[in-house]
Every structure is written in structure tokens, then in C-alpha cells.
Amino acid sequence: AQTVTQSQPEMSVQEAETVTLSCTYDTSESDYYLFWYKQPPSRQMILVIRQEAYKQQNATENRFSVNFQKAAKSFSLKISDSQLGDAAMYFCVLRSGNTPLVFGKGTRLSVIA
């Protein structure tokens, strides 16, 4: 079975500061993908960043970067220079092959002006 655990139901960060969202996962597959999706209030789910398990280099997308620790099955998201528009629910997501996405319960991020 594949599982994704997000242990922080809520986080807050001051505008322009940096915040890290935690995620651990479990899978028996060797080939898998990890994603962070963002769901703003009453708005569409959008992909923030993706990481292929076979790549050792951590993915980065502008202000968003991940710390992928394969042996520890850890996949954290770092948001630098936080902006008000970053406020949303963030989901850590696992996918192996063509299987459906497995979502964590989410972390609600608040950005304080």
C-alpha cells in the first residue's frame, strides 16, 4: 500500500520569510513520482513542483524547492520569499507508474502580512 503523511495540519509564515512543509511517504515501488499541489481557497488544484524518484537532484521552481531524501522517504517543500498569494492548502502527492495519485491530508498555509 502507498501512503502519504503530512504531519502539519496548519502552518503560518510572515510575508517574505521562508517556510518548510513536511511530508513522508511509503511505497514498495522503485519507480515513482512525488508532487506538491496547491489548492487556494475555492480555487483549482494546481501543480507546484514534481520530483522523479530516480533523480538525486532536488527539484526547484522559482521560489519553490524540495528536499528529497529517498532513503528516509521524506519530501519537504520549501517556499522562499513567501507571498500573500501562497496562502493555500498544500498537498504532498505520490504516484507510482500509472496508478492514481495518493494524497496526504494537506497542510493549510497562512501568510501573514
Place this chain on the structure above:
Amino acid sequence: DTGVSQNPRHKITKRGQNVTFRCDPISEHNRLYWYRQTLGQGPEFLTYFQNEAQLEKSRLLSDRFSAERPKGSFSTLEIQRTEQGDSAMYLCASSGRMNEQFFGPGTRLTVL
């Protein structure tokens, strides 16, 4: 707009009624997924199509739920004899050659 679209965006129905939702994926995507999201939770997988073939169904998909993708393009999700526990956001996503799934805006169902 070339993204995933879903209709209707909101549906209010009385318990016992049937409802049908539609999803139009990104045109070149051959895989289409349905998820259900309840308040404060992450989406949970319901079912998955590759072209017109329904390849996988979750145990969450009771006999009252049926999904189709007749021509490998749009998909419909029907819930028969709705119950209050069916109230949720129903999300559709599509993917192509890459493993990224692109989500639609969802249909919010409220069963009274």
C-alpha cells in the same frame, strides 16, 4: 481555455435523486481520473480511464456510482439515489505522456 473543465460547478439535490457530472479533459490527454474530496481532506481516487476503457475503480465507488467515457474524450460520473454522505467536491483530472495530472475546478455536490 484548453484546461480541464467540469460541469456543473455546483449541484444541490435532494436525497434519493440522481445526479450526473461531466468532465472535459485536455484534448490530447488519454488518461482521465475522478476523485472525491470532502471538507478538510485530500482528494481520494474514485476511478480511472485510459481512452474509453475504465481500468481501475476504488472500493469507494459503490454500486450507486457509475462512470463512462464513451468515445475516449469527455467523461460522465453518475450517482444514483444520492445520500447525504455523497456531499463532496468531485474532481476530474487528466494526464498525457507525462505523469502530471491537471485538475479541473471540480463540481461541488450538496445533498439535502
